[in-house]
Amino acid sequence: MSGQMEFVQNFPCFSIMLCMFAGIISSAFKEKIARMLNVAVLVLNIILSAAVLAFTVRTGEAYVYVMGRFPAPWGNELRVGMLETGLAFFFCVIMLLCLLGGRHKLVQEVEEGKQGLYYVLADLMLSSLLALIYTNDLFTAYVFVEINTISACGLIMIRQNGRTIEAAVRYMIMSLLGSGLFLVGICMLYDLTGHLLMSNIKIEITRIVAEGAYRPPLLVTIAIISVGLAIKSALFPFHAWLPDAYGYSTVSSAAILSSLVSKGYIFLLFKIIYRVIGFEVFHDSKIVNVLFIFGLMGMVFGSLSAIKENDVRRMIAFSSVAQVGYIYMGVGMGTQAGMVASVFHVISHVATKSLLFISAIGLTDVSGGSRKFIELTGSGYRNKCAGVAFSVGSLSMVGVPLFSGFISKLLFSQAAVQNTGKMLPTLIVLGISTILNAIYFMKTVIRIYTPMDDKGYPTVPWYHNKIYAAVLFCFILLNVLLGVCSQPIVNLIESGLSIFA
Amino acid sequence: MSRMKPEEEYKRTKAFHFFRWLSGEKDPYIGNMEMKPQKEYIEEEASIQDRMRESQMVMDKVYNLKYNRWQIFFRYFYRIMAVVFCILLLGLLLFTVSYLPPTGNASNPDNNEVAKRYIEKGMQETGAVNIVTGMILTYRAFDTFGETNVLFIATCCVMIMLMIEDAESKKEEVLDDMRFEPKNDAILQATAMFLVPVIFIFGIYIILNGHLSPGGGFSGGATIGAGMILYASAFGFEKTQRFFNENIYKITKVTALCMYGLIGIYYYVTGANGIENHIPLGIPGHIVSAGIIFPINICVGIEVACTMYAFYALFRRGGL
Numbered sequence: 104m105s106g107q108m109e110f111v112q113n114f115p116c117f118s119i120m121l122c123m124f125a126g127i128i129s130s131a132f133k134e135k136i137a138r139m140l141n142v143a144v145l146v147l148n149i150i151l152s153a154a155v156l157a158f159t160v161r162t163g164e165a166y167v168y169v170m171g172r173f174p175a176p177w178g179n180e181l182r183v184g185m186l187e188t189g190l191a192f193f194f195c196v197i198m199l200l201c202l203l204g205g206r207h208k209l210v211q212e213v214e215e216g217k218q219g220l221y222y223v224l225a226d227l228m229l230s231s232l233l234a235l236i237y238t239n240d241l242f243t244a245y246v247f248v249e250i251n252t253i254s255a256c257g258l259i260m261i262r263q264n265g266r267t268i269e270a271a272v273r274y275m276i277m278s279l280l281g282s283g284l285f286l287v288g289i290c291m292l293y294d295l296t297g298h299l300l301m302s303n304i305k306i307e308i309t310r311i312v313a314e315g316a317y318r319p320p321l322l323v324t325i326a327i328i329s330v331g332l333a334i335k336s337a338l339f340p341f342h343a344w345l346p347d348a349y350g351y352s353t354v355s356s357a358a359i360l361s362s363l364v365s366k367g368y369i370f371l372l373f374k375i376i377y378r379v380i381g382f383e384v385f386h387d388s389k390i391v392n393v394l395f396i397f398g399l400m401g402m403v404f405g406s407l408s409a410i411k412e413n414d415v416r417r418m419i420a421f422s423s424v425a426q427v428g429y430i431y432m433g434v435g436m437g438t439q440a441g442m443v444a445s446v447f448h449v450i451s452h453v454a455t456k457s458l459l460f461i462s463a464i465g466l467t468d469v470s471g472g473s474r475k476f477i478e479l480t481g482s483g484y485r486n487k488c489a490g491v492a493f494s495v496g497s498l499s500m501v502g503v504p505l506f507s508g509f510i511s512k513l514l515f516s517q518a519a520v521q522n523t524g525k526m527l528p529t530l531i532v533l534g535i536s537t538i539l540n541a542i543y544f545m546k547t548v549i550r551i552y553t554p555m556d557d558k559g560y561p562t563v564p565w566y567h568n569k570i571y572a573a574v575l576f577c578f579i580l581l582n583v584l585l586g587v588c589s590q591p592i593v594n595l596i597e598s599g600l601s602i603f604a
Numbered sequence: 605m606s607r608m609k610p611e612e613e614y615k616r617t618k619a620f621h622f623f624r625w626l627s628g629e630k631d632p633y634i635g636n637m638e639m640k641p642q643k644e645y646i647e648e649e650a651s652i653q654d655r656m657r658e659s660q661m662v663m664d665k666v667y668n669l670k671y672n673r674w675q676i677f678f679r680y681f682y683r684i685m686a687v688v689f690c691i692l693l694l695g696l697l698l699f700t701v702s703y704l705p706p707t708g709n710a711s712n713p714d715n716n717e718v719a720k721r722y723i724e725k726g727m728q729e730t731g732a733v734n735i736v737t738g739m740i741l742t743y744r745a746f747d748t749f750g751e752t753n754v755l756f757i758a759t760c761c762v763m764i765m766l767m768i769e770d771a772e773s774k775k776e777e778v779l780d781d782m783r784f785e786p787k788n789d790a791i792l793q794a795t796a797m798f799l800v801p802v803i804f805i806f807g808i809y810i811i812l813n814g815h816l817s818p819g820g821g822f823s824g825g826a827t828i829g830a831g832m833i834l835y836a837s838a839f840g841f842e843k844t845q846r847f848f849n850e851n852i853y854k855i856t857k858v859t860a861l862c863m864y865g866l867i868g869i870y871y872y873v874t875g876a877n878g879i880e881n882h883i884p885l886g887i888p889g890h891i892v893s894a895g896i897i898f899p900i901n902i903c904v905g906i907e908v909a910c911t912m913y914a915f916y917a918l919f920r921r922g923g924l
Contacts, residue, residue, distance in 0.1 A: 171742070254760075310765045319703045
């Protein structure tokens, strides 16, 4: 390492450890202290990540942080660049908003003595997400994937009824299958290269590929790791666990799971593509095409399932399948522009999907707790705040200009036009998927703004739950910001990806 | 044989009991020590009928199995495909393994500078004679901290699932536990009396010698946890709670993990910033040596023991 470290460079390590400390300490306390600790840690993390982001943007290069006394191939290390810090900052903000926005439901739906544990899970979930974002070591990534999986199960089943327990079991089985495949992949990579550090694996793999040795195991390894992470992030044929897990858990959990957890795994896949296997090698293997096709199928079939759904929460959940399909389609294009579009879609989807989940709960609350569309009629008038927020989220998902979804679709089509081989299928499916998106989201928006006879449901003005209204406002602002001032963010992603490898 | 004592008094002496046992007139265990066989559980006819009717109703109403040919076909298809898929995956993995470098070959890629430094310089750099412990707690300290947190979060999830908060059902659960679990089993108690202290001491030995001999926090903690489980099942939860209740559990667990975290963060930050390390490595082979490994092993041991016992208690009666 050259010269003295600046104090700011310690912050990624601090933020991971802070979350863990918060989780550990709050397990000993009651709900109130745990909640305050959680908010404090999240705010602190936002500040820390912002400082590191400013630092990395200023220096314009990534730096390596050695976790301990021994440098990389022997010890653990973190690698921090613009993309990582940007995502960490963004994830912390979204996590804070999700937890604040779903708090009133958490109090209602979770048993009194167990609400404290919810914040323990949330803290450790954040620590694992941050570690997945920052780590430069495959085995560290696996350890934190484990933490992530277990805490996600807890987040699903903390609202205890039959459906959530069933959903948690299903999630656990599928997710453990994914982890297992990922672990087998790591073992094979270690056997082939003798390293666990991402950068060293890449050097060895480049050598192996140049020599032409070990072709079959390398291909199987890439396939196994991709499929493992695809299962965990709910790519189309592996999405069976998703609708129940997102549809029945308490609303903060649904928002956190759909927006952050699956994106953590997707980011890990990006990292493996760039830093472990190498973009060229990954592109030359035929796995990209498989991911591309699965992505396209997810975009269509996820939307079709969402159209058939009569439950608004499950509809939003199925829409996640379609959106994850977009991201994998971008990966599958195998070009730099496709990756940029994918990363932007990760950000856009994080902002939009959490907004949709949080605002949908406001609408169902003023419809007697029912999620059926017939009961939701006119709920946009009864809770104006949630109605507006839901409409913004829907418009963004459909891809109307001014909102973030438009930019990601624009980037996807630009990437498709540059890619001669995959241009036609991408553009056609993008078009079909947009129409399908419009069908189910606009159906819902029209439904919530259809006036109906008084059924005796209460009207909730915004000042009844000020925190909720403020959270929705922040989400709307975020969506519009991403849609209007997208260029700096796209530039940041491009420069971040260029130093990512 | 002349007797100095009158008959009545003689019958109370130890000698009388001993000779009576010797001659086989009375076996003191009979009537005192036997395990009473558990009453066989006989399910009522009505409840069996009920259950069968319910599952039939689910099949009919939810899956509509009677008329839905497609569903029946799908069920068979699903089962066959599951088996086929497993066999295919197995075949694929075996096929891949056949291409991997052979085990134990000196020129394998994993015999590189990483393993070399662990083996050759491990003792000198970490101060631990046991290089495995030295590797997981010093070179790769961050991974192991994560691994310890996996245990912590697993207990949290089991608590969410099984912890009983409601006072009424808590009482019921305690009663159930007393009714169905064996209590005051003399053989178990006598064995536990001998074994539990030995197990505890052995567990502590494994933890404290983690840097000198095979063992360490994880295995030693598991041993202590097993001792606690044995104690709880022999003497019941009331006696266990005298030295290990929920408050003590929380305090020890949080203290151990926080200690580990503090040592960890000290180690990472000083290491990364090139600040001098103030924890001496000591002389390899001594009991107090190996720098941060010794305290970390103790913390890990406490956490693992707590986790083991908490799992047992939560699964048995939904509380600590």
